[in-house]
Amino acid sequence: MTETPVPIKPAATIILARDVADGFEVLMLKRTTQVTFAKGMHVFPGGGLDAQDQQAEMVALCAGLDDLQASHLLGIERGGLAYWIAAVRECFEEAGLVLGYHANKQLFSFDQTEADRLAELRADFTHNKLSFVEILKQLELRVATDQIHYFSHWVTKAGQPRRYDTRFFVARAPSQQIPMQDNSETVAHLWVRPQDALAMGKVGELSLMFPTIKTLETLANFDCVDDLLMHAKTPRKILKMNPKGALDRDGQSHLLIPGDPAYAEVTKIDVNNEGHCRNYIAPGLPTPIGENIVRLTAANAGMMTGPGTNTYLLGSALTGIAVIDPGPADQAHIDNILKHAAGEIKWVLCTHTHKDHSPAAKLLKSQTGAILLGMAPPPHDNQDQSFSPDVVLNDGDDCEVAGMRLRAIHTPGHASNHLCYLLESDRLLFTGDHIMQGSTVVINPPDGHLATYLASLRKITSLPVDYLAPGHGFLMHQPTEAVERLLIHRQDRENKVIKALRETQEPITIDALVTRVYDDVPAGRHAIATRSLLAHLDKLYEDKRVTAHPDSRWQLTH
Structure with missing residues (x-):
């Protein structure tokens, strides 16, 4: 019998932060064990949206932000301001704090007499004797949504x-207000530095939900409340964190979020979020990635191949x-391909002829009689000269x-004979080494050519593709964004080349230049980085921006 899906309700949470001598603290509330959701957990104030949060009378009491602006910030058509209102209302209900303005635009604060009155109003609110709008009117306050x-x-x-x-929000904690749990849903509160909360969570002193842990990890990167608020106010794309379950190497359940290597793949394959996918690539184990599509990974993991070369x-x-x-x-690996093939192997296609991708083609053909498809290898030592396409x-x-x-898509740059294969019916592109997950593609002259590679990257953004199936790593989604990240990375590296040449002024050898341009790369990888640096210099030379001297030194063109 199919279970009825649990409805997903809109909600708002607010992180209140205050500066202390050694950083900043956030307010956390401990939930009672008598509730259905997050029993006994330490959380930030928050809760579900209420009908009153969208009432015109309530909206009229908001200062500094209207619904159009709020909705734009959240990426929705309308109703965005209700999330800000809910955050303030829940903060009052659960923690007894009010983020509001007096008529003179001063933030709300109070003495003991007003504190007692506020406690009475809160009690009336809890027992549904007063609405939040009525309380704001009695206090002559407007909601400080702009804070x-x-x-x-x-x-x-x-x-x-x-x-x-x-939706999670951040605000500076109101001064001269003392939080107090409601002793109903929340039974205790504490101010704690994010890094201390994480440490307490690890030893069991605090019980924390996964989103709370991840939020605290992010908060721990900031030094003070001003830095936190400056980050929050800076326009940026905010990803929807929709955790997906997967199995780790020990067979234990593990949660993934956007940005984790396996997230896109698990999202595609495990539609019902049953948690049966792996969060790691296991060489030799078949992974179904679509209808009648299986990935097998060779056991050739390494610095250049990541978790190994993918065979589809x-x-x-x-x-x-x-x-x-x-x-x-x-x-x-060939035996494994034969073992897991669901039928007779009739065709073998290669994206290119680097030696971790195509050498098995000749051997597989000899054992199956399969037809080989692809492009012939260029005449270079790093190419598999045994590949001869039928x-x-x-x-x-x-x-x-x-x-x-x-459909074969010629994408030269990493290799002059590189092809991607488009399965348009599935909106899936097999990318070989044109785009890999988790690492930058090495452009190795003379066959590798950076300007050509960049043009090939732009080429695939026009294709009808939702997912990329790379030669190394998991499935990747949002191909246009993946390409944009790669283009930005290459431009940033080119800018470092130009900056280093400008600073040296005099002609410099590539060996001396690589330590400056790739100062973020371990020295043990500088030999490989030198090949990529040469590709950048070749491109700049073609653009007439650098001069190549006969003694293998380089400088900016004056």
Whole structure:
């Protein structure tokens, strides 16, 4: 019997921060064990949106922010201001603090007499004798929405008894107000530095939910409240943190968030968030990534290959199998391909002929009689000269294999014969080494060419693609953003080359230059970085921005 999905309710949480001598503290409340959600957990004040949060009378009492502005900040069409209002209302209900303005625009504060009155109003509010609007009117206050800044966005993981789509906000804690738990939903409170809260959580002194832990980790990066608020006020894209469950190497459940390597893949494969996917790549173990599409990873993990070279098996027993990038000349890997192929292997396609991608093609052909497709290898030592395609593919060529139509997309730059393969029916692009997960593609002259590579990157942004299936790593989503990140990274590196040349003024050798341009890369990788640096210098030379001297030294062109 199918379980009814738990509805996801909109909610708001507010992080109140105050400076102390050695950093800043945030307010945390301990929830009672008598509630359904987050029993006994330490949390920030917050809760679900209420109908009153969107009433015109309530909206009229907000200062410095209207619904259009608030909705734009949240990326929604309308109703955004209700999240700010809910954050303030919940803060009052759970912690007894009011973020509001007096008529003179001074932030609300009070003496003991006013504190007693506020406590009475809060009690009436708790017992539904007064609405929040009525309390604000009695206190002659307006909600200080302009002091509250959007910080992050979390969705409760599936499987919880209650689920919330929660916007997190940050604000400076109101001065001369003393928080007090409501002794109903919350039974205690404390001010604590984020790093101390994390430490207390690790030893069991605080019980923290996953979103709270991740939020505290982010907060711990700031030195003071001003720095935190400046970050929150800076325009930026805020990702929806929708945790996905996956299994780690010990078989234990592990939560993933956007930015984690396996997140996009788990999102695609585990649609119902059942937590059965792995959060690591295991060489030799098949991973279904789509209908009749399986990934096998060779056991050739290393500095240049990451977790290993990915081989993709497409098709079924009825259609026959197409293999994309059979990998290195490793008989154990070939045996594994044969073992996990769901039918007869009839086609082998290679994205390019670097020696971790194509050498198994000849061996696989000898054992299966498969047709080889791709481009012939360039005449360089780092290329697999054993690859001899039966069918030479050119840019835009369609090939019918394994009951699917693949289109060859010529993407030179990393290798002059590099092809990506577009499976348009699945909006999936097999990228080989054109785009890899977790590392920058090495451009190694003379066959590697940086300007060509950058043009090839831009080329794939026009393709109908939702996911990238790289030659190394997990599935990747948001291909246009992935390309933009790579282009920005390459431009940043080029800027460092120019800056280093400008600072030296005199001609400099590439060995001396690499230590300046790749100062963020371990010295043990500088030999590889030197090849990428040469690619950058070649591009700048072609752009007439640097001069190459006969003694292998370089300088800016004057």
